[in-house]
Amino acid sequence: MNEEKINIGAILFGVFCLLIVSICIALYLGATEERQESKPIEGQATVQEMSDYLKKLNGQIGKADLKTLDGQLALRQTAAMIEGTLGPLNLGYDVSRSSDDRAEGFLWTTLWIDTGDLESEEVILLAIPYGDGGTPVAFGLGLAEYLVLAKPTKRVRIVFYPPVFMESLWERVGDASEDLAGQIDILGGAGHNSWGDLYLPESLKEVVQNPTWGKNLNFLGPQEGILVKLSEKGPMKTQQQAVRLLRMMPVIKALVDGF
Helix, strand or coil, X not given: CHHHHXXXXXXXXXXXXXXXXXHHHHHHHHHHCXXXXXXXXXXXXXXXXXXXXXXXHHHHCCCCCCCCHHHHHHHHHHHHHHHXXXXXXXXXXXXXXXXXXXXCCEXXXXXXXXXXXXXXXXXXXXXXXXXXXXXXXXXXXXXXXXXXXXXXXXXXXXXXXXXXXXXXXXXXXXXXXXXXXXXXXXXXXECCCXXXXXXXCHHHHHHHCCHHHHHHEEEECCECEEEEEEECCCCCCHHHHHHHHHHHHHHHXXXXXXX
């Protein structure tokens, strides 16, 4: 009887050892397997998705800034939400990241994805801060999904950057083999009585000559660079703001295609 118990124990021990070896082999193969490039999911941003983004970024996460501990936590949460939403498990983009910017004793991450004509070496930069309210970030996440189906004719790089001083955003996210064809800065802060404010050169005003857009956008004088300010919520419901952001997406695509 004792001999039988010893044999069973030896068998169980052997099975346990084989299980451990199998797990180690699986982990090794998973770590060394070449990562397949993911492709963004073909979809269309919806009012519900945009409303959810706005509620999370402007409500649940709260104000993001560098000066307070709560603000710094909100910055990290926002960056994590951006990367998680855009990444392979959700929208399916390959998210690039750089953590070279230091402020308040910490390193802060810049995140970006490419869409449109990925073969082109000319890049149009859409620059979106993630320390200047949740509205531009929510818009950027929805825009990344919208552009999968909208298929801009240029290579577009959507960049989410922290509130840290950089001499040149392009130096942070550009490659030596690429050329910067143009940059559009997308911020929040416009009044709630329109879809947003556009600061454009005369050459680009022609590409947004749409009667509906003309009634709902404020076209302001040219300045250095191209600037789009999105309307904030004000007395509107979140769902109404989401609809406005969706209506701004074809405007941005028209500007991109107009370069």
